[in-house]
Amino acid sequence: MSEFPQLKNDTIIKAAFGEKTPYVPVWIMRQAGRYLPEFRELRQHHSFFDICETPELACQATLMPLRRFALDAAIIFCDILVIPKALGLNVRMVEGIGPVVDALENPSQIKTKLKLENDIDTELDYVYKAITLARHSLEGSVPLIGFAGSPFTLMSYMIEGQGSKTLSKVKRWLYQHPDECHQLLNLLTERIIQFLVSQVRAGAQLLQIFESNAFHLGPKQFNEFSMIYLNKISISVREKLQNDGLSNVPLILFAKGAHYALEALCDDSIHQYNVIGIDWTIAPEQAKTIANNRVTLQGNLDPCALYANQDDLDYLVEEMVNQFGTNRYIANLGHGIYPDVPWEHVTTFVNAVHKYSKRLNN
Structure with a gap:
C-alpha cells in the first residue's frame, strides 16, 4: 500500500470507537452531490457513472464539500450499484428517475443473466484507484469513508429495476421464492465483503453499509433477509x-x-x-436508551430541516446535539442530503454541530 499522509483529524474515528472527543464530529450522507454548484458544473460535462468510473473525477467530487465545509470526514464518490454493474447488469442514471437497472425478471436469471464469474476486484479497480488518489489528495486533513450497499438493498434494485415506493416485486420474491432470494443474498454478501476489504487496502479509513430499504420490511423479514447478512458482513470483514x-x-x-x-x-x-446510523423517525433519547453505550449512534436530523431558515436550523441542531450528548455520537442527517438544499445551510448545520458540542464539553 502507498505511504499515506499522517491523519491530522481523527475525531470521527475516536467517536466511532467510543473514545472521548473535543467536539461531536459531523459528515453528511451524499455530501458530494447536486446541492453543490461545482458538482452541478462537473455533471454538465460528465455522466454520473463516468465520474464514478474515472478516478481523477471521483477524487475531485470527493473533495468538493471539504473545500466549503468544516466536515470531519470525506466519503468516496461512488454508488452502491457498482456491484450489480460489476455482475454484468446494465445500470444507468436517468434524469428525474434516478438509477435504472436492467432487472432480473425471474429467479432463473440469477444464473443466466448475472456474470457470476466476474472478479469484483478487477471490475471495481476504478473505485480502489479513486480511494487511493483521494486519500493522498486529502493530505491527512480528515479520514476517508468507503462504503457499499447492503445485500437486501442491492437485491431490491436488481429485481425492481429502480427505486420503488412499495418494493412489491422484490417482496413477491421473498414470499414466492425465498430459497432463490437467499441464494442471491449470499452471492451479493460474498462480493460486498471482498469489495469492502479491498477498499481498506486501497486507503479507506472507515466503512459504511447502506441498508436503504429496511423500512419496507417488518421485524421477521428484516431478520431473515437482511440482518443475518449484515451481521455476516461485519464479522467477515x-x-x-x-x-x-x-x-x-x-x-x-x-x-x-x-x-x-x-x-x-x-x-x-x-x-x-x-x-449505527439512525433516521429522524426515532427520538434521540429513545435511541440512546436502546443503544445503552454499546455502539456509537450516528444521525439523525431530518434532511428537510436544511430547508428551514438558518436561525431555526441552528436551533434544531442545538436541540439535536443536546439530546444526543457528546459521547458515542457522530452527527449526520437521517438520510442523504437533497439536491435542492441551499449549500449555505450546510455551513450552518456543520458549524452548529461543532459550536454546540464544544459548549457542552466545556
Whole structure:
C-alpha cells in the first residue's frame, strides 16, 4: 500500500470507537452531490457513472464539500450499484428517475443473466484507484469513508429495476421464492465483503453499509433477509482485515427506517459494527436508551430541516446535539442530503454541530 499522509483529524474515528472527543464530529450522507454548484458544473460535462468510473473525477467530487465545509470526514464518490454493474447488469442514471437497472425478471436469471464469474476486484479497480488518489489528495486533513450497499438493498434494485415506493416485486420474491432470494443474498454478501476489504487496502479509513430499504420490511423479514447478512458482513470483514494485516477500521451500519430492529442493531454481541446510523423517525433519547453505550449512534436530523431558515436550523441542531450528548455520537442527517438544499445551510448545520458540542464539553 502507498505511504499515506499522517491523519491530522481523527475525531470521527475516536467517536466511532467510543473514545472521548473535543467536539461531536459531523459528515453528511451524499455530501458530494447536486446541492453543490461545482458538482452541478462537473455533471454538465460528465455522466454520473463516468465520474464514478474515472478516478481523477471521483477524487475531485470527493473533495468538493471539504473545500466549503468544516466536515470531519470525506466519503468516496461512488454508488452502491457498482456491484450489480460489476455482475454484468446494465445500470444507468436517468434524469428525474434516478438509477435504472436492467432487472432480473425471474429467479432463473440469477444464473443466466448475472456474470457470476466476474472478479469484483478487477471490475471495481476504478473505485480502489479513486480511494487511493483521494486519500493522498486529502493530505491527512480528515479520514476517508468507503462504503457499499447492503445485500437486501442491492437485491431490491436488481429485481425492481429502480427505486420503488412499495418494493412489491422484490417482496413477491421473498414470499414466492425465498430459497432463490437467499441464494442471491449470499452471492451479493460474498462480493460486498471482498469489495469492502479491498477498499481498506486501497486507503479507506472507515466503512459504511447502506441498508436503504429496511423500512419496507417488518421485524421477521428484516431478520431473515437482511440482518443475518449484515451481521455476516461485519464479522467477515473484521476477520479478513485482521488476517490480511490491514487497519481495524470502524464499521458503520445505516439501516433506514429500522427503528423496529434497533435493539438487534445495537447488540454488539452478534455483530462487529461500531456505529449505527439512525433516521429522524426515532427520538434521540429513545435511541440512546436502546443503544445503552454499546455502539456509537450516528444521525439523525431530518434532511428537510436544511430547508428551514438558518436561525431555526441552528436551533434544531442545538436541540439535536443536546439530546444526543457528546459521547458515542457522530452527527449526520437521517438520510442523504437533497439536491435542492441551499449549500449555505450546510455551513450552518456543520458549524452548529461543532459550536454546540464544544459548549457542552466545556
